[in-house]
Amino acid sequence: MNLSVKIGTAVFPNPVTVASGTFGHAEKYYRLEEVKKLGALIPKTVTLHAQEGNPPPRIVETPAGMLNAIGIENPGIDVFIRQKLSLLQNINVPLIISILGHSDDQFLKLTEKLNKAEGVQALELNLSCPNLQKKVLVAQDPRATSRLVQKVKKVSRYPVVAKLSPNVTDITVIARAAAEAGADGVSLINTLTGMQIDTKSRRPVLGNITGGLSGPAIRPVALNMVYQVAQRIKIPIIAMGGIMNADDALQFIMAGAAMVAVGTFNFVNPRAPLDVLQGIKAYMKKQKIQDIHQLCGSVIAP
């Protein structure tokens, strides 16, 4: 059974990964021989300088999902490379590093620093974090997306994946801009902007006022976007948004995803990514499918 997938020149043993910001401390809590079975890991987004993140509360449960406004808390790229990257490399699983610059220049600096590091398979450009004090995200503007992808592609020794926002009128326009600018893949979706109010105190529940909605609640939205994008562009899609189990993941693959990431559901069931992988294999076996590429985009729609 062939499960391996490619993004640009990077090869991943299978299509199952974890979404940025939803998986960590594997070295302490996980059986690494199990983590190693995944197709890739995508760690929390790293920025050029350390960020302390947003004031708490940062998360709240919502119906079948959650809001988060972490604010990309991270130690900055230098500390990341020095301290975390080697822990991750020890797991011996392909790594897709998610980066976010607050300017084109910062994206380039991040890329250059990672060019010098070892054990990285691809870059994911987070163009879509809704929890920073920006009015317009890069991924809400096709020109900005195009320009940034082009610049990073010129510099990067790794395949480059653009992570897109669902908070747009037509995500296919942005995806096409990324593809035409040379991206090797796109990741979708990041979170939908949302809010909750505590009626007792009359205050927003989140310290940041608004946050990003994720989890099973948004899965139908994510699936539609993956389906629409897959109709329009040829580069591989890393799909995420509410995936809890193999059936969910298969829906995304049938809609056209090359890889699938478990995000929020890691918090509910840390075993979910492996369950997804096993479930995909079981489905392929039952349906006598030899190669995952036969499933990719196989939805039968008029």
Place this chain on the structure above:
Amino acid sequence: MNLSVKIGTAVFPNPVTVASGTFGHAEKYYRLEEVKKLGALIPKTVTLHAQEGNPPPRIVETPAGMLNAIGIENPGIDVFIRQKLSLLQNINVPLIISILGHSDDQFLKLTEKLNKAEGVQALELNLSCPNLQKKVLVAQDPRATSRLVQKVKKVSRYPVVAKLSPNVTDITVIARAAAEAGADGVSLINTLTGMQIDTKSRRPVLGNITGGLSGPAIRPVALNMVYQVAQRIKIPIIAMGGIMNADDALQFIMAGAAMVAVGTFNFVNPRAPLDVLQGIKAYMKKQKIQDIHQLCGSVIAP
């Protein structure tokens, strides 16, 4: 206790209504003396000509919500006015009639026909139905929104409310276009486009392939949009999206809504609109709030 709210020149005894497409056959199934307590009813969208709707399946459950692709099945405005309007008028509750034209001209014809009818308090222009075979919705284009609102306003003898789509990059831009064009209010949100696939048959679950996501799952998205729009425009907002109970409704009112509509949750608990109304009254009593306007937009956010 004053609960009454105004939209343009129309006065509603209280802020609680039901969302278009989610309430019907009151004459057969409801105690009309109870329905009469609501602030308004918004019946299913009516088009100029009868529409048979989309092929089944038209609905599917999703985590904490549902997808629908009804396709505005309706008997057309003439039959509506002849047969349904009088049944609705008999209830003796203010009516906001939702209309949808497939061209500016159709919107105007609908308006003229309703101008001649009796017992209508306001019009809701459905600019945002995602289940018709259109590439771009009116409510995804500020210019189209502005033009259409202006045209209808010129003709309509009723206050005009523009119903907006959440499938946009920045809903405040569309809301502002509607407000500046003279709309007396905006309704938000309509459904988010979504999809589900049956992995056994590898087919989309819905006959229409995609549908609109509604229900508690999308409430945080709706609340954020209402909050953002309320910061930017002065005209009243009719808020909807996942409201199940008074606490949900109060969140929307605090975020800036003048009225709140129960939609999908009518299917789960038909008593929900009245529960919401009672709960709002109980909250106001407890908090010693005399006038609903003191609550509207009262969220405390930096």
Place this chain on the structure above:
Amino acid sequence: MHKIQQTYTVLSNKKVCPRYYHLSLDGGKLPQNIYPGQFVHIRVREGLEPFFRRPFSVFRARKTVDILYDVVGQGTEILSSKGKGDRLDVLGPLGNHFALPDKNIRQVVMIAGGIGVAPFLIFSDYLKSHKAEKTLLYGGRTKAHVFDFKPFVRNGCDVHVATEDGGAGIKGRVSRLFSKIRKDPESTVIYTCGPKPMMAAVQDFARKHRLPGQASCEEVMACGLGACLGCSTKTHSGYKTVCYDGPVFDLQEICF
């Protein structure tokens, strides 16, 4: 707000065969208002999971309101865990009902596939005083789908059973029992409820022999009240809601 939304107490909830449960609700005044073929729409628990109510044909409505159900997913799973004294939020009765056969009818044939048998017990209660011969043709997948048909027999029904694996009754599909049907368009009438392919076979048979009939249909439902237009099914006169225009349709009307 709703005339028809009530909370009822579970009186009993028992397995009647390996596949089916029989739930009895203390229906208050509800039973008097129920006609054969109507259904109840049950919120199997508070909260959002499952999200929709679940529709079930009324199996019997005498002092209690009863349903017969198959555990096929989360909703019916939860229902099967209910016990005496539990309370359920119920909408009903909903939908239209079977038309009672004319006086001149001499054979009433009820053709049921699996759990589709549910509306026929209450129907046979209503038919008790009707002079016609009453024939129940029941097709189940296995013996596990066969329960005690005595209440039907007591109502004067001839019961014939077929199972696909031959574990009970004759072996084969229910269509192997069609020989029990008198092919007289004037005096025979068919009522059917079950999986679509089975009802399509009944439709073919009835068309061929010009037998009149009705079918009770299923679609996934949200409101159950004809409000959302979500449960529409295709008929030769356009889309019709199963919950409001149906669930009972003229047998030849439906596009299976």
Place this chain on the structure above:
Amino acid sequence: MHKIQQTYTVLSNKKVCPRYYHLSLDGGKLPQNIYPGQFVHIRVREGLEPFFRRPFSVFRARKTVDILYDVVGQGTEILSSKGKGDRLDVLGPLGNHFALPDKNIRQVVMIAGGIGVAPFLIFSDYLKSHKAEKTLLYGGRTKAHVFDFKPFVRNGCDVHVATEDGGAGIKGRVSRLFSKIRKDPESTVIYTCGPKPMMAAVQDFARKHRLPGQASCEEVMACGLGACLGCSTKTHSGYKTVCYDGPVFDLQEICF
């Protein structure tokens, strides 16, 4: 995939006072690995409602793993319905733990508000062999929040109780019991767990008298593993995750 994700069987789940329940899990080898102050992260039922797991301090870890909990919402409501033989998906042990007091310490003061008492029984188990005087100051809202403190007494603790309505112990807040604390920075150490305003009062008191101490904090949690950075709390050295960097922090570090 997880070293620490396991399904455990409920051994018992009993009300110990009108407000609190005591749940015992057959913890397998888990108890040996638990230190006082650590917590377990429980999926109270399958499905999506509630969505997050729920964190609970370990109350005791001998052969079984025990928690003491207050029913405050949906998650704890569901937990209270569990009975012997039910199975629970548990992550744990998670977080850091209380630092054991040095040998020179002569009074260990545990200051608990309400359900914040939970981590102190296991702590007193660990302190059994320590020579220091062990003092538990417990503040509850009403008598309904007071349970049997014998296990603490058996561990050699002096237990003092205050309730806001005077229904048990002395009347007033737990701060009225601070007189039991020896104000010697060299030989007294404070551990506290409870509502923020209470811990803030303890912090003030400790600062004033220069007493060292630790506090166990709470925040809403998603992962419980330090992965999501969602449970961060403000400290004088920046945001720290309660689940990974905590739940136990230096008493003066936290910005209440």
